[in-house]
Amino acid sequence: MPDKHGRFGNFGGQFVPETVMPALLELEESYARLKNDEAFKEELSFYLREYAGRPTKLYFAKNLTEHYGRGRIYLKREDLLHTGAHKINNAIGQAILARRMGKKKIVAETGAGQHGVACATVAALFGLECRVYMGKEDIERQSLNVFRMRLLGTEVFPVTSGTGTLKDATSEAIRYWVTNVGDTHYIIGSVVGPHPYPMIVRDFQKVIGEEVKEQIMNLNIEKLKYIVACVGGGSNAMGIFYSFRNDKDIIKIGVEAAGKGVTTTEHAASLTKGRPGVLHGAFSYLLQDDDGQIIEPYSISAGLDYPGVGPEHSFFKDSGKVEYKAVTDEEALEAFKRLARIEGIIPALESSHALAYLEEIMPKTQVDESVIICLSGRGDKDVDMAVKVMGGL
Amino acid sequence: MSNLSEKLQGLKASGRKGLVVYLTAGYPDYKATLETALAMEEEGADVIEIGIPFSDPIADGPVIQKAATLALKAGATTTKSIELIKEIRKASTIPLVVMTYVNSILGYGMEKFITSFAQAGINGIIVPDLPLEESGLLEDLCKEQGIDLIQLIAPTSTKDRIDRIAKKAEGFLYCVSNTGVTGGQHANYEQIGSVIESARQVADIPMAIGFGIGTPEGALAAARYADAVIVGSAILEKLAHEGIDGVRGLVRAICVQLDKESGRYEDSSKSR
Numbered sequence: 001m002p003d004k005h006g007r008f009g010n011f012g013g014q015f016v017p018e019t020v021m022p023a024l025l026e027l028e029e030s031y032a033r034l035k036n037d038e039a040f041k042e043e044l045s046f047y048l049r050e051y052a053g054r055p056t057k058l059y060f061a062k063n064l065t066e067h068y069g070r071g072r073i074y075l076k077r078e079d080l081l082h083t084g085a086h087k088i089n090n091a092i093g094q095a096i097l098a099r100r101m102g103k104k105k106i107v108a109e110t111g112a113g114q115h116g117v118a119c120a121t122v123a124a125l126f127g128l129e130c131r132v133y134m135g136k137e138d139i140e141r142q143s144l145n146v147f148r149m150r151l152l153g154t155e156v157f158p159v160t161s162g163t164g165t166l167k168d169a170t171s172e173a174i175r176y177w178v179t180n181v182g183d184t185h186y187i188i189g190s191v192v193g194p195h196p197y198p199m200i201v202r203d204f205q206k207v208i209g210e211e212v213k214e215q216i217m218n219l220n221i222e223k224l225k226y227i228v229a230c231v232g233g234g235s236n237a238m239g240i241f242y243s244f245r246n247d248k249d250i251i252k253i254g255v256e257a258a259g260k261g262v263t264t265t266e267h268a269a270s271l272t273k274g275r276p277g278v279l280h281g282a283f284s285y286l287l288q289d290d291d292g293q294i295i296e297p298y299s300i301s302a303g304l305d306y307p308g309v310g311p312e313h314s315f316f317k318d319s320g321k322v323e324y325k326a327v328t329d330e331e332a333l334e335a336f337k338r339l340a341r342i343e344g345i346i347p348a349l350e351s352s353h354a355l356a357y358l359e360e361i362m363p364k365t366q367v368d369e370s371v372i373i374c375l376s377g378r379g380d381k382d383v384d385m386a387v388k389v390m391g392g393l
Numbered sequence: 394m395s396n397l398s399e400k401l402q403g404l405k406a407s408g409r410k411g412l413v414v415y416l417t418a419g420y421p422d423y424k425a426t427l428e429t430a431l432a433m434e435e436e437g438a439d440v441i442e443i444g445i446p447f448s449d450p451i452a453d454g455p456v457i458q459k460a461a462t463l464a465l466k467a468g469a470t471t472t473k474s475i476e477l478i479k480e481i482r483k484a485s486t487i488p489l490v491v492m493t494y495v496n497s498i499l500g501y502g503m504e505k506f507i508t509s510f511a512q513a514g515i516n517g518i519i520v521p522d523l524p525l526e527e528s529g530l531l532e533d534l535c536k537e538q539g540i541d542l543i544q545l546i547a548p549t550s551t552k553d554r555i556d557r558i559a560k561k562a563e564g565f566l567y568c569v570s571n572t573g574v575t576g577g578q579h580a581n582y583e584q585i586g587s588v589i590e591s592a593r594q595v596a597d598i599p600m601a602i603g604f605g606i607g608t609p610e611g612a613l614a615a616a617r618y619a620d621a622v623i624v625g626s627a628i629l630e631k632l633a634h635e636g637i638d639g640v641r642g643l644v645r646a647i648c649v650q651l652d653k654e655s656g657r658y659e660d661s662s663k664s665r
């Protein structure tokens with residue numbers, strides 16, 4: 001848990017303009033009250049189960065296991081959720097929260113478009129007015145999701161400042177929220193932002209790990225050695241790691257985007273290469289120069305193309321609870337293709353980063369040891385991009 | 394009392410409304426920032442606020458965002474901005490306030506940032522993303538260096554927050570005119586006006602209204618509720634389109650209006 005100032009160790013906090021402080025305090029208070037409210041919990045679990053499709057399977061990937069010739073690989077199938085990624089867990093939770101706080105409008109940022117689609121979806125479901133900010137570059141590389149959001153009745157606003165990616169979209173969503181804080185709830189898409197957001201998003205995502213814990217027992221998985229998830233802002237990773245954070249025998253690995261390589265300037269590996277600073281309201285690892293200017297990140301995957309990371313991950317890094325690694329565009333694309341060909345599952349490019357790390361750990365895995373990968377989303381949205389870079393297959 | 398609040402309190406005592414003007418350091422280049430700052434003092438500005446360009450200014454609207462982006466593209470750095478302050482200080486004793494985001498401070502090194510700017514000659518510092526809850530980060534350091542850590546209140550601030558913020562206030566209290574970012578328009582000054590009234594119950598400190606004030610008329614309307622007004626985006630726009638002379642004209646026109654409000658000066662631009 002964060003302390004009363006929203007700190008995980010040194011990380012986190014509330015570095016925001018005074019204008020939105022009262023709204024953050026109201027959110028904190030409402031959430032503290034609602035999270036133990038039986039009716040709220042029931043409504044949340046109803047929609048997660050009946051609408052989103054929880055629980056998701058923990059699938060034994062037999063073919064992939066045979067491919068590596070050792071260990072046992074399981075996939076946590078968040079890709080099978082309604083809208084195609086784990087982002088819907090948070091969107092449903094926060095939409096219900098917004099409604100109970102009497103807010104009829106929501107604003108969100110999106111990178112890959114999965115969080116935007118999830119918000120547009122719950123807005124349609126609950127009759128909320130929704131606007132989504134999305135970088136111009138991301139609008140181009142994730143055009144399918146832009147169309148989905150518009151079809152769902154959400155207005156999508158292109159953001160051209162900076163490199164026109166997730167960081168800039170987040171800044172713009174915050175600016176809109178600052179201006180319209182009276183009637184609008186901001187649904188941040190990952191475990192980032194000012195307190196209480198990292199805690200709230202984590203709480204709505206931790207269902208992933210809670211289910212895994214149960215599934216491990218039901219499937220008689222005895223020697224679980226690794227849990228691996230990709231890290232953009234870090235919500236799917238936090239979601240699956242959280243229940244295991246104190247399990248010393250299980251190695252948790254968060255995989256960041258190394259883009260063209262962590263030795264180049266074109267990557268998004270905040271934990272691997274950054275140093276702590278403040279972006280979007282929280283103190284956390286950050287890609288920045290000597291003057292504290294944010295360095296524009298790069299990744300082929302829009303959802304990982306972010307210069308910061310959730311503060312609790314920074315805490316997990318420094319306290320050694322989780323290991324953080326990075327894989328390149330190229331390695332992710334190989335894994336993308338591999339899963340499609342071997343298992344008949346097209347993963348999101350984000351999730352492909354986690355899958356790519358199997359190359360590293362499988363040789364170190366014993367025959368009777370298991371590995372769980374968080375398959376955070378499906379890859380339909382990435383097909384255009386993949387065809388472009390892989391040259392028509 | 395700091396010389397920042399001394400200056401504004403002095404104006405208040407004489408019945409005059411103060412004018413705080415904003416420039417982005419290094420926009421369009423450092424020479425222009427220096428010349429414009431001094432020109433604004435000549436035209437009657439009372440306090441100069443220098444913005445340190447930051448890559449991701451969440452409290453700023455399009456005009457200041459763009460100025461920051463262009464300044465950074467043109468090679469602005471924190472070290473050069475410290476030099477700029479020294480240059481202004483060589484030529485003038487006008488109160489100088491730096492406006493900077495918290496990561497500019499942390500990235501450069503907190504102690505190094507505050508001491509370098511203090512030694513260069515600033516009187517106060519505004520950090521728009523450092524609310525009451527986080528201001529402990531800089532309080533001791535600013536006190537040690539003898540500069541005012543300027544607090545902000547907004548139309549959304551609750552009574553309890555207004556009290557706590559006003560009690561901490563140093564230099565002046567920065568009163569944000571509307572819920573929004575810098576450069577916005579259609580400010581409803583009545584709302585912040587009542588927030589200011591609450592703050593006055595708690596603290597005897599000059600109140601300055603900022604955000605969205607861009608014309609002499611707007612300045613006059615805002616000044617009714619406060620001791621000073623802060624003008625930023627409009628000055629940068631003038632600078633971009635009409636150069637220093639345009640800025641001089643705007644500052645002079647605002648001063649004339651403000652002095653009308655005080656009702657004491659016939660030819661205000663000379664008496665300032």
Ligand SMILES: Cc1ncc(COP(=O)(O)O)c(C=O)c1O
Pocket residue numbers: 085086087111112113114115189190191230231232233234235236237302303304348350351376377378
């Ligand atoms: C499928 C998928 N996985 C992962 C991410 C990265 O976000 P996070 O690190 O918060 O899970 C995204 C973000 O858009 C995504 O769409």
